[in-house]
Amino acid sequence: MRKPSCDQKKDMKNRGAWSKQEDQKLIDYIQKHGEGCWSSLPEAAGLLRCGKSCRLRWVNYLRPDLKRGNIGEDEEELIIKLHALLGNRWSLIAGRLPGRTDNEVKNHWNTHLKRKLDQMGIASNNHRLGVLPRPSISLVSNYYNPTDKVAESSSQANDDDDYGVMNSASGTDISHTNSLPELNLDLTIGLPDHDLMESNYEQVAGTRAMHPSSSIEK
DNA sequence: AACAGCGTCAACCGCCCGCAT
DNA sequence: CATGCGGGCGGTTGACGCTGT
Known part of the structure; x- marks a missing residue:
C-alpha cells in the first residue's frame, strides 16, 4: 500500500488555525504563480504546512471569488x-x-x-429520489463545473450510495420527487455537448478560472 | 461571575481516482 | 499490469463563541 499523500504532515511544524502571515504568504504566492502543484507549494511559498492544508485553506477561505456570509x-x-x-x-x-x-x-x-x-418532518437522509442506478450524467444546470467527475465518467458507478437522477434516455422526469414535487432544476442528463460545455465554461470562468486542473479535456 | 451545554465552522483525516512511469 | 504520486472529496473532529442556568 502506498503511503498517504500527506504523510509529511507529521514533519510539519504548523497545524491548526492559520495565522494572518501564513494567509498572506499563500495569497501572495498564488497571485504570483497561480494554483497548481500543491505538494511543492508550501516550500516554494515558505509555509510550514502540507500541500493539502494549503489547498484547503485557499479553496475554502482565501479564494477571492468566495461570497462568505450567510447563506440565503x-x-x-x-x-x-x-x-x-x-x-x-x-x-x-x-x-x-x-x-x-x-x-x-x-x-x-x-x-x-x-x-x-x-x-419539517422530512427525513434529511432519505428525502432524495428512490434508489436508482447511478448514471453517467452531465448536470447542465445554471452552472457547468468542468471539474464535475459525474460529467466526466461513470467511474464512481460502483459506489454503494444512490444517485437520485434518472438517465434522460429513460424519459423519466427528474423534476419529480416524493418530497419536492416542485423541483425543477433544469438538469439535463446525457453526454455534454462540447460547444455548450465551452460556453458554460466561459460563463463560469470568472469564478472557476483559478482552477487549472479544471480542464474539460480531461 | 462561573459553569455547562450547545451550535458553528475551520481544519484535519483517510480514502479514492486519474495519471505517469 | 503494478506502483507511486498528486489532487480532490466526504466524513469527522475540536476549538471557540454564544446562551442559558
Missing part, C-alpha cells in the same frame, strides 16, 4: 433540492452555488438544513 434562503432551497438529487456530493452542489465551497455547504447542511428538514 434561495441558496438553502437550492441546496436542499440539489441534495435531493445528488446526495452528499458536496462539491457538486457547491459547484452550482457560485461563491460557495463544498465545506461551507456541507457545514450548513449538517448544522442548519438537516435539523430544518427533520423539523
